[in-house]
Amino acid sequence: MEKLIQKRQLAFNQHCAKYLRYVFNDHFILVLMFLLGFLVVQYTNLVNHFPKGSFLPLGLSILATVVLTFFGKLATYMEAADQVFLLPQETLLQINLKKAAKKSFVLWGSLQVFVTILLAPIFLLSGWALWQFIAYIVFLLILRGLRLHRHLKGFYQGPVLNLEKLIHHEKQRQQGILTFFSLFTTVKGISSTTKPRKYLNPLLGLLTKAKSQNVWLELYARAYLRNGDYFWLSLRLLTISLLLGVIIPNWWGVAMVGLFNYLLLFQLLGLYRVYDYQVMTRLYPVEDDVKLQAFKTLLMKISFGVSLIQLSLMVLDWRFLAILPIMFVLNLVYLPNKLKKFVD
Incomplete structure (x- = not known):
């Protein structure tokens, strides 16, 4: 059983390794270096000029470390056929599940x-004693252990393993990883799920509003709101950019907002190929240029909506007005050039 799991783990890791060169391309590495340098400079300034009596740095540090507790899933490498062929090996499957929980605890707990040790200066400068900080780390590990224990119990139906639930969990875990890679390139073995999300229907009307009906604009808008994680990805990046704008109301904040807008548009490029495997779309009597233009229109509408929300940061600092020219450059210069290479 252990050899079988190791073989599947190696095969999946090799499958993922092929896409790393697409993820860590020149643009993404440049963005990461810029972001890392920015964080280091800001963190150093915060430690050297720590605001006395302010609870915000400590509160954000506690929030970040607690949120990390909910990261990390069990990697069991179960497959659909195991529900039949490995049913007699349930005892070994339970042992494998416990080993997966231990590995998850060690990896994500470490x-x-x-991360908590990196934030140690904030805790200590806020008045915490060393023993309190160590006790907090132990508390976080206990919290992670309790979460894993509860997770493990969810895979049991009485004393028996619920193999269907276990297999579904592993499929979701692997699909989540492959979905991330699909934002950078075409990925084999990925399956997307479509959800109605009726509460987003008002947004669908705004995104598809045009002078003349465009079938590709309709399709892309529906895919953006209902297919995969594109809409929630946009929402997460928008939220992070707004938080950074509130925390850093100066030119650095404007730069960070612009950086996250670039990341948003870069990630949404993968939406262009979402219908590549739909044979019926090739039967539409529509030119390819119409498809490309519809995609550009959708991205411009999303950019416009994001910019309007981000302009609310002008209440804190007038410099955030620079978001508009940044988005114009991204839409009129970056997107056409990137899409030309992407489509070719």
Whole structure:
């Protein structure tokens, strides 16, 4: 059983490794270096000029470390056929599940401890004693252990493993990883799910509003709101950019908002190929240029909506007015050039 799991783990890791060169391309590495340098400079300034009596740095540090507790899923590498062929090996499957929980605890727990130690100056400068900080790390590990224990119990139906639920969990975990890679390139083995999300219907009307009916604009708008994680990805990046704008109301904040707008448009490029495997779309009596133009229109509408929300940051600092020219450059210069290479 252990050899079988190791073989599947190696095969999946090799499958994922092929896409790393697309993820860590020149643009993404440049963005990461810029972001890392920015964070280092800001963190150093915060430690050297720590605001006395302010609870915000400590509160954000506690929030970040607690949120990390909910990161990390069990990697069991179960497959659909196991529900039949490995049913007699349930005892070994239970042992494998416990080993997966231990590996998850060690890997993600180590990352959580590492991040918490990086934030140690904030805790200590806020008045915490060393023993309190160590006790907090232990508390976080206990919290992670309780979460894993509860997760494990969810895979059991009485004393028996619920193999259907276990297999579904592993499929979701792997699809989540492959979905991330699909934002950068075409990925084999990925399956997307479509959800109605009726509460987003008002947004659908805004995104598809045009002078003349465009079938591709309709399709892309529906895919953006209902297919995969594109809409929630936009919402997460928008939220992060707004938080950074509130925390850093100066030119650095404007730069960070612009950076996250670039990341948003870059990630949404993968939406262009969402219908590549739909044979029926090739039967439409529509030119390819119409498809490309519809995609550009959708991205411009999303950019316009994001910019309007981000302009609310002008209440804090007039410099955030620079968001408009940044978005114009991204839409009129970056997108056409990137899409030309992307489509070719």
